[in-house]
Amino acid sequence: MSRAPRTLYEKIWDSHVVERAEDGTCLLYIDRHLVHEVTSPQAFEGLRLAGRPVRRPDLTLAVADHNLPTTKRVDANGMRLPIADPESAGQLAALEANVAEFGVPYLDADAAEQGIVHVVGPEQGFTLPGTILVCGDSHTAAHGALGALAFGIGTSEVEHVLATQSLQLKPSKTMEVRVDGSLGFGVSPKDLILFIIGRIGAGGGTGHVIEYRGEAFAAMSVEGRLTIANMSIEAGARSGLFAPDDKTFAYLKGRPMAPHGEEWERAVAAWRDLATDAGARFDRSIRFDAREVAPIVSWGTSPEDVAPITASVPEPDSFADPERRAAARKALAYMGLVAGQKLQDVAVEHIFIGSCTNSRIEDLRAAADVMRGRKVSASIRQALVVPGSGLVKRQAEAEGLDRIFTEAGFDWREPGCSMCLAMNPDKVPPQGRCASTSNRNFVGRQGPGARTHLLSPAMAAAAAVTGRLADVRELIRS
Amino acid sequence: MKAVTRIQGRAIPFGRRNVDTDVIIGAGHLKTITRIGLGRHAFETVRAEPGNVFDDPAFAGAPILIAGDNFGCGSSREHAAWALADMGIEAVIAPGFSDIFAGNAFRNGIAAIVLPQRAVDRLLVVAADHMLTVDLHIMTVASPAGDLYHFEMDAFRRECLMAGHDEIALTLAREPAIRAYELRTGT
Incomplete structure (x- = not known):
C-alpha cells in the first residue's frame, strides 16, 4: 500500500x-x-x-x-x-x-x-x-x-x-x-x-x-x-x-x-x-x-537574548521591533548590564553546573576537562556541580571527576534540580550573577533578583576559573 | 468546571511580551498541594515595580488581562493558570500564547483569546477607560468605544469552556476504544 x-x-x-x-x-x-x-x-x-x-x-x-x-x-x-x-x-x-x-x-x-x-x-x-x-x-x-x-x-x-x-x-x-x-x-x-x-x-x-x-x-x-x-x-x-x-x-x-x-x-x-x-x-x-x-552566553531575561562570547551587550535600539527594544531595556536594567559592555568583562560570583539540560556524564567531563589542574577564582562566592542522577554521580566518581571539581573549589552535590529554579535551598542571592548551565534566564528564576547567564558546561568552568564570562577556547588552547 | 460564555468588565492593560510562567507565579509558591489561594502571589516581580497596572485600583477585580505575544511561555506549571483564576481572571487576550499555558488556561475556565498585535495594541489603549466584553458565542471582543474584533477558537476547547465539561469524564466514556487500542497494539 x-x-x-x-x-x-x-x-x-x-x-x-x-x-x-x-x-x-x-x-x-x-x-x-x-x-x-x-x-x-x-x-x-x-x-x-x-x-x-x-x-x-x-x-x-x-x-x-x-x-x-x-x-x-x-x-x-x-x-x-x-x-x-x-x-x-x-x-x-x-x-x-x-x-x-x-x-x-x-x-x-x-x-x-x-x-x-x-x-x-x-x-x-x-x-x-x-x-x-x-x-x-x-x-x-x-x-x-x-x-x-x-x-x-x-x-x-x-x-x-x-x-x-x-x-x-x-x-x-x-x-x-x-x-x-x-x-x-x-x-x-x-x-x-x-x-x-x-x-x-x-x-x-x-x-x-x-x-x-x-x-x-x-x-x-x-x-x-x-x-x-x-x-x-x-x-x-x-x-x-x-x-x-x-x-x-x-x-x-x-x-x-x-x-x-x-x-x-x-x-x-x-x-x-x-x-x-x-x-x-x-x-x-x-x-x-x-x-x-x-560559544554563546545569554545577556538578558529570555533565552532568545543570546550572543557569542566575543560580542558585546547589545544596544536595545539595535532591535527593529519596538516590543523587543522595550524588553531589552528592561532586561539590561534587571541584569545590571550596560549596552556596549564586552561580555567577557562581565564578572560573575556564582557558578552552577547541573539541571536537566546539562548534568549528564559528558557535561561533567567537559567541565572537568577545563578545571583539571585549575582553581575556582577567589572572586567566586559559590560554585556547584550537581549531577543529574545518582548513577551519573557514581560514574563521575569512578572517573575521578568529583576530585577534580572539589580540589578546584567546587561543591560536589547530591542529584536534583538544584539552582535551576529556586525551589530548594540552592538559590542565587538578589543581584547575584550566575554563570549557569541551566535552561532559563527568566527574571527571578534562580532566586528573587538573581541574574542568570546561560552557557555550556565548559563555558561555566571557564567562568569559574576566570571569575567572569570567558571564552573557553582560550583556556583549552593554552 | 464552571461554564463560561460571556465575560464583561475591566481589562488589565499589561501588554508585556514573553511573560513566562515564572513571572506569573514564582517557584517559591509551587510547593502548595492545593489549587487555591495563589492569586495574591501572582506577578510578584511585576508588582514590585512602582505604578504597575496590577496594583492600580481601577483594575481591582478585573476579569480580563491583556498581554503581549508569547504569554505564558516557559514552565508547564498549571499554578500559573490557577493563580490567574484565583485573581478572578476569566479571559486573557494576547497576540500569542505558549501551547502549554493555553491548554492549562482552558482547563481552568480561562479563555485564551488570540488577536492580532494591532488589535491588542488598540485594546491596551481602550482598556484604560472602558470595560471590554468577550462573547464566546459569537467569538468577539467589543468595547463601548465601538471596537469589535472577531477571534477564532478551537471548537473543542470552546465547547468545553461554554459547557464547563469535565474532560476526564468525556474521555472515560471512550474507555472501550482505549481498551481496543491496547489490545490491538499489545500495550
Missing part, C-alpha cells in the same frame, strides 16, 4: 490515534508518564475526589527532583535526613503517600537511581523511540533526543493521563531545523541550541514540533541531543525530535527498562523505520551551517 510521505512526527502521531474526531482532535494513547512531586499532588487529589484509579501504573514512573536539597540525604547509619523546609518536605511526603496509595512505581529519594526526571527516563530505558511520553514539566521535550514524541503537560493533563492513559490533542505543525557542517573547536550542543533559540526567538516555535536534522545532529552523541531537545521549549516548541539511529540503540541497549533479548531485536527493527520519509513536507524549515556557531 503506498501512502503520502510522512515526517517522523506524523508517523508517531498516527500510530497512537485511538480515535479521531471530525474537527481533527485526536484521542492519543500515552505510552509513558513520568511524575514528579511539584505538578502531581493536585492531580492525585483530583483522582481521589472522583474515586478514580490510576489506569496503568505499569506505564508510569515517579521520582522527586525539584524540591530535594542537594546536600547529604542520609546520615552515617543510612537513615534519611529530614528536609528543613516544611513545604518541600510536605510535597515529598505527598508524592510518597500518593504513589503508595495508587500503586505507582517510584524511585526512592535515597535510591542510587534517583535523579532529575529527564535524566532518569533515558538512563533507565523508560524513554524509548517511537513512544509518546509525557510529564508535568516543560523540559519533557528532552526525551525527543531518543526519538520519543515527548512533551510537557499541565496538572489537569497529568490527572487525565493518570485516569485514562490518553490525551485529547490536535496535531502540531512541523518545523525542520537543519544544521549541516560540524561544530567548531570548543563549541558544544548547548551553544548550538542557544544559537537556534536566538535565531527563531522564544516564541518562534510555538504551535510546532521541531525535528533536528543534518550532519551536526547526526554526529552528535545521544547526551548532546538530550541537551538540544530539552531546550526546544525555550523556542516555544512543545517538543523536539531526533530520528533514532545506531547511536540511540547503542545508548539504550541493556538499560534496565528497555526491552531485552529477542524483544530488543524486534524493537530495534521497528525503530529503524522511525525516520522522516524522503519527500515529506515540513510546515517550516530553517537551515544553517554549524560553523556559524561560536
